[in-house]
Amino acid sequence: MRTKRAAGAAVLMTGTLLLTACGGGGGEAGADGGGGTFSAYIGEPENPLVPGNTTETEGGQVVDALWTGLVEYDRETNEAVYTGVAESVESEDQKTWTVTLKDGWTFHDGTPVTAQSYVDTWNYVANSTNAQGNSYFFANVEGYEDLQAEEGKEPAGTEMSGLEVVDDTTFRVTLTEPYAQFPTTLGYTAFFPMPQAFFDDPEGFGEQPIGNGPFKADEAFQEGQGITLTRYEEFGGEEPAKAAGVEFRVYTEINTAYNDLQAGSLDVVGQIPPDAIASAEDQFGERFKTTPRGDITSLGFPTYDERFADPQVRRAFSMAIDRQAITDAIFQGSRTPAASFVSPVIDGHREDACDACELNVEEANRLLEEAGFDRSEPVDLWFNAGAGHEEWMQAVGNQLRENLGVEYQLRGDLQFAEYLPKQDEKGMTGPFRSGWIMDYPVMENMLGPTYSTAALPPAGSNVTFYSNEEFDAKLQEGNAADSVDAAIQAYQEAEDVLLADMPAAPLFYGLVQYAHSENVSDVHVNSFGRVEVEDVVVGSE
């Protein structure tokens, strides 16, 4: 017996244009505009679907479909483009920014998107008593500190002094330090606006959010099952969604989703299970795609540990790892070797910035010798359990043993919830796995949060505890630069400092591998690893 959905798909594939009803999970063809409905895989979102509290990819995928940011990112170049709500974001001194909104943007409940919507939402998200996961994205706005409550106390204020409504379509943001990249950050989830309806009923809103994006939620999110969104016909952007609706289906097991895709009852899976990658290529042909994702996996060094305090040692370790061999043998092409601290999807990335990322056994041994590294003691290699890191960490260990003559010991028994605090409290006794996914495509975002002095734990993610004034200064210089080119120049100089000191060895860049059914076309996953659902066309062209 075939499922109803498959029957619906067959109708579409024969090219019938009069799509009045298509079966499946409540799929309904658009009454006006047409387009049909498709289904997409997501994992269970961790939090309610509120942008300020959505910190992970799964919920982020749905939130992205429901909202449109002030700016959006070009699919190819990842540059900020003004196809979102903002007409312009301008500043004279890179510190005080004037955001001008376009006319005609409305929330799904019909209320207009105004400057006040942004200011209210941002103040809410920043306020620590509201416990929003994305609160720290406002840390560089003037007055943010006033909204951070000490334990058990009320915060000093509820509004950031750096936010000021000028009129309905204009507001001003004053930062604590100049930050030339500010406009580019505004496409991130944390900066999405929310209507008055949120403040009236935050809990209800979290289950059935009201955004300003291409799709709207007519029903509440069903925990464990998912949500079906329909096209928002009053969408304020230039291009409305192509499909009449999208059903996000929650799966616990990615393998199950993949089976569903194979059987034709699921349309888009934005992530192929590792075991299936080899066969997926044959099976799906052109419907199997690979695209770079803006992230990096590194081998962090505990710079606080005596053995790894010397940059020479860290460079030697980096030179002893054959990244290409590991990507080929273990990742089946789902990663690429890294030779920079910055993901290749970001403007300013240099292909071979890192000379110590090349396999160079001789030089590595020479450096170790020079540094007087004690090779008789084994090194500990740390990673968190149950996340698929064991295999490649072991490969790294084998290469260290082979190329440097250093024995290793895998320390992979800590769960994530144990591993993170251990990192924060300088508990790593040897090189450790660390990863970073960009929040927005700016070089600073791959360098600052992970290696600057300001980002030392517990405030940030600088878990190698690296601190270098020169690096901080270069970063600052890039932030204050008045042109993109000048900023990139400064950021690259900052990266050079990092490359000399090597607090971590860049190892791999991520790739997204995805596939879709014959039912849909124009499926793209962007460098944030999210399916661009508004572009998906139901029915093949």
Place this chain on the structure above:
Amino acid sequence: MGRYVLRRLLLTIPVLLGASLLIFSMVYALPGDPIRALGGDRPLSEAVQAQLRAEYNLDDPLLIQYLKYLAGLVQGDFGTDFSGRPVLATILDRLPVTARLALVAVGFEILIGIAAGVLAGLRRGSFFDNLVLVSTTVVVSIPVFVLGFLAQYVFGVRLGWFPIAGISQGWYSYVLPGLVLAALSLAYVARLTRTSLAENLQSDYVRTARAKGLSEARVVGKHTLRNSLIPVITFIGADLGALMGGAIVTESVFNIPGLGRAVYDAVLRQEGAVVVGIVTLFVFFYIFFNLVVDVLYAALDPRIRYE
């Protein structure tokens, strides 16, 4: 009988209290910091972390946390998960799903398990008997998730007979996962029925019945089967409680949004309130179905009486 049932029900209260405290301390004893893990590689701001810790009483010692939890429970508040969703809402959403799955599974156990066991028991040494022996051995020795993915691939992807995931097609969606969930117990039921029946067929009262000239159908159906099924029913009853909790793997493989999946996620995230709420519910079901079995016992075997 009524007093007996009441006494048993009252006994569940201290058992549940003890069980919940035990589960609570086990979640509490899990190493690591769940609030730190919420943010992943990028930590939440310190003020936000402090706010969350205060909201979930995570700074309190275990006993205080537990007492606060109980105090809430008495007022019908099961607590909330880290995303702020009430645990009770999760339970109410997911209980019917798991109950349906367990029901389908028990249905298979009874239908297929007993039928296979009876046929095998009546024809010991036959081809069918051997078939049951071999196939149950195979089923018992395969891990559930392997069985699940195998069934999914063969019957869902290849043959397309059953939906692969989710519950969008009503009871039909539960057939394949129900069968996989039942597989292990089904094998036991078949074996148990076979052995029990075979043993009873040798007993004196069966010989007497036969000697009286009763028809074979009557001998087997009324006299032997009824007695032979007592241990089987005990097993199935106890199993119903176990199935509710044992659905974790099956629910994940077939993407069934039930309690098993919820508790699995909650353990990973160290969400004490969710784990305690659901597992305590499992314990309650376990006790409850055992009570039902004991009562059924008396109905099946008049020699057993409770007062």
